[in-house]
Amino acid sequence: MKIRLRVWRQAGPNSAGSLETHDLEDVSPDMSFLEMLDVLNERLIEEDREEIAFDHDCREGICGSCSLMIDGRAHGPQHKTTACQLHMRHYSDGDEIVVEPWRVKAFPVVKDLVVDRSSFDRIIRAGGYISVRTGSARDANEAPIRKADSDLAFDAATCIGCGACAAACPNASASLFTAAKISHLALVPQGQAERYDRVRKMVAQMDAEGFGHCTNHNECEAACPKGISVTNIARMNRDFLRAMVVSRDPLRAPDDAGE
Amino acid sequence: MTVLEHRTPSGPLESRWERHRFDMKLVNPSNRRKYNVIVVGTGLAGAAAAATLGELGYNVQSFCFQDSPRRAHSIAAQGGINAAKNYQNDGDSVFRLFYDTIKGGDFRSRESNVYRLAEVSVNIIDQATAQGVPFAREYGGLLANRSFGGAQVSRTFYARGQTGQQLLLGAYQALSRQIGAGQVEMHPRTEMLDLIVIDGRARGIVTRHLITGKVKAWIADAVVLATGGYGNVFYLSTNAKGCNATAAWRAHRRGAFFANPCFTQIHPTCIPVSGESQSKLTLMSESLRNDGRVWVPKNAEHADTPPGKIKNENRDYYLERLYPSFGNLVPRDIASRRAKDVCDEGRGVGPEIGGVRRGVYLDFRDSIQRLGENIVGERYGNLFEMYERITGDNPYKVPMRIYPATHYTMGGLWVDYNLMSTIDGLFVAGEANFSDHGANRLGASALMQGLADGYFVLPYTLGNYLARVVPGGADDEHSEARRVVGQVTERLEKLMSIDGSTTPDAFHRELGHLIWDNCGMSRSKEGLEKALREIPAVRARFWEDLKISGTGEGLNQALERAGRIADFFELGELMCRDALDRDESAGCHFRAEHTTEEGEAKRNDEEYAYVANWEFTGVGKEPRLHKEHLEFEFVKPSQRNYK
Numbered sequence: 001m002k003i004r005l006r007v008w009r010q011a012g013p014n015s016a017g018s019l020e021t022h023d024l025e026d027v028s029p030d031m032s033f034l035e036m037l038d039v040l041n042e043r044l045i046e047e048d049r050e051e052i053a054f055d056h057d058c059r060e061g062i063c064g065s066c067s068l069m070i071d072g073r074a075h076g077p078q079h080k081t082t083a084c085q086l087h088m089r090h091y092s093d094g095d096e097i098v099v100e101p102w103r104v105k106a107f108p109v110v111k112d113l114v115v116d117r118s119s120f121d122r123i124i125r126a127g128g129y130i131s132v133r134t135g136s137a138r139d140a141n142e143a144p145i146r147k148a149d150s151d152l153a154f155d156a157a158t159c160i161g162c163g164a165c166a167a168a169c170p171n172a173s174a175s176l177f178t179a180a181k182i183s184h185l186a187l188v189p190q191g192q193a194e195r196y197d198r199v200r201k202m203v204a205q206m207d208a209e210g211f212g213h214c215t216n217h218n219e220c221e222a223a224c225p226k227g228i229s230v231t232n233i234a235r236m237n238r239d240f241l242r243a244m245v246v247s248r249d250p251l252r253a254p255d256d257a258g259e
Numbered sequence: 260m261t262v263l264e265h266r267t268p269s270g271p272l273e274s275r276w277e278r279h280r281f282d283m284k285l286v287n288p289s290n291r292r293k294y295n296v297i298v299v300g301t302g303l304a305g306a307a308a309a310a311t312l313g314e315l316g317y318n319v320q321s322f323c324f325q326d327s328p329r330r331a332h333s334i335a336a337q338g339g340i341n342a343a344k345n346y347q348n349d350g351d352s353v354f355r356l357f358y359d360t361i362k363g364g365d366f367r368s369r370e371s372n373v374y375r376l377a378e379v380s381v382n383i384i385d386q387a388t389a390q391g392v393p394f395a396r397e398y399g400g401l402l403a404n405r406s407f408g409g410a411q412v413s414r415t416f417y418a419r420g421q422t423g424q425q426l427l428l429g430a431y432q433a434l435s436r437q438i439g440a441g442q443v444e445m446h447p448r449t450e451m452l453d454l455i456v457i458d459g460r461a462r463g464i465v466t467r468h469l470i471t472g473k474v475k476a477w478i479a480d481a482v483v484l485a486t487g488g489y490g491n492v493f494y495l496s497t498n499a500k501g502c503n504a505t506a507a508w509r510a511h512r513r514g515a516f517f518a519n520p521c522f523t524q525i526h527p528t529c530i531p532v533s534g535e536s537q538s539k540l541t542l543m544s545e546s547l548r549n550d551g552r553v554w555v556p557k558n559a560e561h562a563d564t565p566p567g568k569i570k571n572e573n574r575d576y577y578l579e580r581l582y583p584s585f586g587n588l589v590p591r592d593i594a595s596r597r598a599k600d601v602c603d604e605g606r607g608v609g610p611e612i613g614g615v616r617r618g619v620y621l622d623f624r625d626s627i628q629r630l631g632e633n634i635v636g637e638r639y640g641n642l643f644e645m646y647e648r649i650t651g652d653n654p655y656k657v658p659m660r661i662y663p664a665t666h667y668t669m670g671g672l673w674v675d676y677n678l679m680s681t682i683d684g685l686f687v688a689g690e691a692n693f694s695d696h697g698a699n700r701l702g703a704s705a706l707m708q709g710l711a712d713g714y715f716v717l718p719y720t721l722g723n724y725l726a727r728v729v730p731g732g733a734d735d736e737h738s739e740a741r742r743v744v745g746q747v748t749e750r751l752e753k754l755m756s757i758d759g760s761t762t763p764d765a766f767h768r769e770l771g772h773l774i775w776d777n778c779g780m781s782r783s784k785e786g787l788e789k790a791l792r793e794i795p796a797v798r799a800r801f802w803e804d805l806k807i808s809g810t811g812e813g814l815n816q817a818l819e820r821a822g823r824i825a826d827f828f829e830l831g832e833l834m835c836r837d838a839l840d841r842d843e844s845a846g847c848h849f850r851a852e853h854t855t856e857e858g859e860a861k862r863n864d865e866e867y868a869y870v871a872n873w874e875f876t877g878v879g880k881e882p883r884l885h886k887e888h889l890e891f892e893f894v895k896p897s898q899r900n901y902k
């Protein structure tokens with residue numbers, strides 16, 4: 001089938017960008033969306049033009065590298081599907097598709113469709129872990145965990161850190177990403193010791209990175225390729241309020257908060 | 260000539276590692292901050308090692324080419340991780356896990372290493388659980404297990420079909436904590452392109468920053484490579500697109516021996532190839548073989564009949580027929596080869612590609628009848644969804660179609676018992692080394708080995724090395740560092756300046772076809788000799804006709820790919836050479852000339868019970884072979900029998 005692509009091209013973080021039109025003639029319905037971009041890039045190289053830069057790696061929907069805004073939707077039209085798992089059988093001959101990078105202040109564009117998501121790493125660094133030294137763990141079966149709690153923790157832990165939640169949010173908020181990690185660790189007994197410190201530090205870092213606030217649009221959940229629920233944001237907010245009560249330490253951002 | 264000293268302790272098997280730990284030197288806590296360690300790669304082995312070394316107080320520089328350490332390809336491992344916990348009370352033990360791994364590897368691995376792996380496997384589960392990794396649990400709240408290929412006990416811990424993701428996020432969190440604490444400095448989007456060796460010791464690496472294009476030297480007191488395997492030499496594989504062998508290959512060119520390069524694992528359960536533009540293959544976890552039954556039609560004329568319409572008596576459940584005691588759970592190499600055999604016989608299913616139908620059914624009908632959709636969904640739901648997204652078919656209703664694909668490489672840089680390569684101070688961990696899986700890796704053992712190396716082996720053995728060297732003494736202005744930076748820059752400029760007419764991917768596909776056809780599931784002298792004639796010719800064409808657009812100064816993904824492919828050409832040639840030299844069948848390495856009467860791999864222990872270590876002597880030059888003979892004191896090599 002024939003597809004017309006309108007792709008965002010931007011030379012660097014400080015350059016102006018624009019949409020560039022490319023017509024593809026022989027798109028197979030069995031191709032993935034990224035394989036279509038591969039074909040286009042092969043052609044661009046042969047024509048001595050720069051290929052379109054985009055992040056991708058596993059192409060199995062788990063590494064979280066791919067980050068395409070397709071016709072204004074993070075990861076495209078298919079529910080719970082990353083761009084790399086989107087197949088062209090969902091499009092029809094003659095379709096025009098607009099491809100852009102994530103549009104989030106805290107994810108500056110690096111080049112074309114590639115953005116810098118290191119802000120997510122800094123949020124995890126601020127407290128998204130359980131402090132346990134290698135070798136100091138007790139036997140894994142010493143503390144049974146209710147299956148229902150463990151399953152809820154798992155649901156939150158499946159976040160792939162792609163950033164679709166922030167890209168889909170009108171406020172460019174990272175609440176779903178941050179809440180998923182906070183919930184995962186707050187739902188298991190191992191995570192209790194640092195629970196309230198963790199939520200304070202991670203929320204402070206999220207704010208320092210320049211992400212917006214959550215105003216309950218729930219676009220994040222709709223865009224999340226792993227279907228992570230906004231209930232996790234409620235859990236984060238509840239823990240955050242409790243943290244303000246149970247701890248007397250003044251709330252402050254970690255020293256390495258974003259510039 | 261380098262002498263291969265494997266430094267394996269002797270004495271009773273079960274106390275070797277403990278005694279070795281006592282014999283190793285320690286670095287005083289207040290001295291650790293004087294040492295700098297480079298860790299390349301942030302998968303399970305790299306992240307675990309960097310986090311643990313940071314905790315211990317060493318200064319760690321960690322590198323990955325991805326935009327975040329959390330995206331290393333360990334993230335994609337699905338099925339599970341083995342550990343000899345015996346929580347199921349079904350007869351498991353450290354010795355049994357050791358035995359299964361040695362046997363599964365078709366007696367081509369080192370007993371001491373494998374025993375240590377089985378021994379520390381139990382610590383990994385404790386560690387990961389303490390980090391908050393949400394392993395599957397039973398209703399009573401205790402950890403659940405499942406069984407996996409090549410074993411008759413249930414020792415596999417799992418987190419739905421995302422075990423690798425959850426374990427990697429655990430290691431990533433531990434790493435993040437150390438980055439936050441200032442013990443580890445993280446360098447994402449930074450790719451290692453060469454190794455710096457000063458006075459016989461690995462002292463640093465040269466990297467290219469993938470966004471700025473800047474080439475830079477980094478100096479340390481020791482270097483750890485945890486850079487994964489080389490499955491992408493086949494072009495189509497289950498590896499991530501970025502997975503590459505450049506770090507390992509560059510170290511090989513600097514003097515690290517490459518061991519058993521022909522031992523590459525073809526995984527039996529992957530989604531078949533659908534067309535020309537296919538960029539990668541997707542694995543369907545081996546755990547599916549627990550509840551899915553593999554079959555093909557008995558008669559080729561049923562190839563186009565909808566599977567639901569084929570009666571039981573017209574189905575050939577060939578694994579259950581050939582291997583009654585292991586059935587669908589035979590090791591990967593056997594399951595793959597048998598799938599190839601039935602397709603070669605003309606009984607495959609799915610579309611014909613190149614005149615052959617390359618697919619077999621993996622059917623859940625009986626399990627769904629027995630357990631119900633809910634339970635099957637709970638075990639494999641995300642895999643079924645993934646399958647449906649890619650193929651458009653619903654596995655709850657119709658059987659999956661699967662075919663083998665390249666998945667893992669058992670070969671890798673040679674290491675001694677301390678995980679040190681033939682270059683002093685260069686350590687290699689995880690899939691990048693050759694150490695524990697012999698000629699075939701059992702399912703759920705890759706995660707175990709990566710984490711064992713990173714959390715529980717390297718932190719000791721690296722300390723032992725550092726204790727005998729004086730910290731510092733060189734910096735990135737050292738003449739050798741500048742020389743290597745110059746060589747790397749020159750090579751990048753060369754790649755950019757060829758200005759031919761063929762794209763990097765076109766070359767990669769051509770190489771992949773050559774390797775898959777001649778050094779894939781079945782190998783022969785004739786085919787390997789053909790590949791050894793053709794690969795150098797394609798490589799020469801690569802260096803004359805490569806086309807890359809853009810510049811080397813900033814982000815240029817075509818340039819990144821070209822550099823990796825250039826190394827795959829050299830590695831692919833070595834693989835074929837090793838496969839030709841190993842004139843026996845062993846595990847994954849199936850030489851058509853050497854089969855038993857039943858069609859299984861026939862080893863030749865008299866002549867080939869060794870690790871083949873190759874020393875680099877120059878591009879296009881015959882590499883030098885060094886043999887490490889394998890001794891079996893505790894398990895007597897036998898013909899593997901899964902009947």
